Amino acid sequence: MGRPRGFDREAALDAALMTFWEHGFDAASVARLTGAMGITPPSLYAAFGDKKALFREVVARYQATWGAYFGDALAEEPTASGGIALALHRAAAAFTDDAHPRGCLVISSAVHCTPDATDVADELRDIRNANLLLLEERLRSDGEPAPATRARYAGTILQGMSQQARDGATRAELEAVAALAWPPPVAPALRTGTASGVAAG
Amino acid sequence: MGRPRGFDREAALDAALMTFWEHGFDAASVARLTGAMGITPPSLYAAFGDKKALFREVVARYQATWGAYFGDALAEEPTASGGIALALHRAAAAFTDDAHPRGCLVISSAVHCTPDATDVADELRDIRNANLLLLEERLRSDGEPAPATRARYAGTILQGMSQQARDGATRAELEAVAALAWPPPVAPALRTGTASGVAAG
């Protein structure tokens, strides 16, 4: 009942996702967001609540779509170590995909923020640390040695690769880094979605 | 001639350094800076120019002081590989030192910024990429294989460790990551400033 919404909510959410991904939480002003979403501020606030709520919805959508490659890779491979190798390899491709901004939204979009937005930065940090714990448990259940250290090592690589991508590293360069950081136990040619002929050095 | 300055310029610069280090360029407002520096805005602008000029001076001071450990380690060790191992080990300690904010200022203080401050973010990225090139040349001159990939790999580790430190990782955890990432060719006990008994896992 009443006048229906005049824009596609999911499309607007995706536009907001790209804006937050590229500029981060603080630098993505409401004016920038509404410009990218093709709506006006009142429509944004009616549909999503406020800027923080929109960001939280964006993060959830990111985790369910663009950011799902890591968990998928872990689930596909029989061993945790192999899953991490595959995940880092896919991260190299994902972080440099021209279809969206570079790097990882969860890693880079809120490293610093203004005093009244510290909670969103804390939430992203909690997500990262929770993922670290999940990774550690997966390694431990596989009987791997030093699961906590190896989980944190994988997280370190991933976060470093994200910033490297933002600094201009190419997909091939990141794939070489991933291969050096976590050598795969199986032949790379057997992987899915692999770019052949990784240049090293 | 004239009234002398009523505050210590270097002390104020150090206070600004800590503020930028902790909050990043954007979130470190002039009000926050002047509060930490113990001066008023006109004094800041008379002594340092504007916010960007102050930040550039802070970055230079950081590189000459807190951020000098990496180049120092490279210069101390006879081989590039050994120097990187030592540098990463020292980074683990530096990034978690309670005497200052966590992580690396050059890495974390300007990953995102508002539209009229993109130049300072670009400058920091240029510094990072220049350091990467220096590292690559050092590896190449030492006859190491795949110097570009190994240099980028070291940079990836360093950037990842910086964010890990900001996410709450302890010094021991980061040292374990560093040891896993770049195993030292010499016994760790021979190093300087090393914490004994690194816990792995």
Added chain:
DNA sequence: GCATTTCCGTAGTGAGCGCTATAGAATGCG
């Protein structure tokens, strides 16, 4: 047609941003 409900564009809220005009205070020089 009509009343009702919801959405949308204009315009503007108070607050904080980087930055500065202005006036007073503190020094060195004669």
Added chain:
DNA sequence: CGCATTCTATAGCGCTCACTACGGAAATGC
């Protein structure tokens, strides 16, 4: 001393921030 010079503090500049009051437009239910 008076004077010139430089620093400091108050106060406020124009601007953008996240956010919203308001009136008109567009849809539904009767």
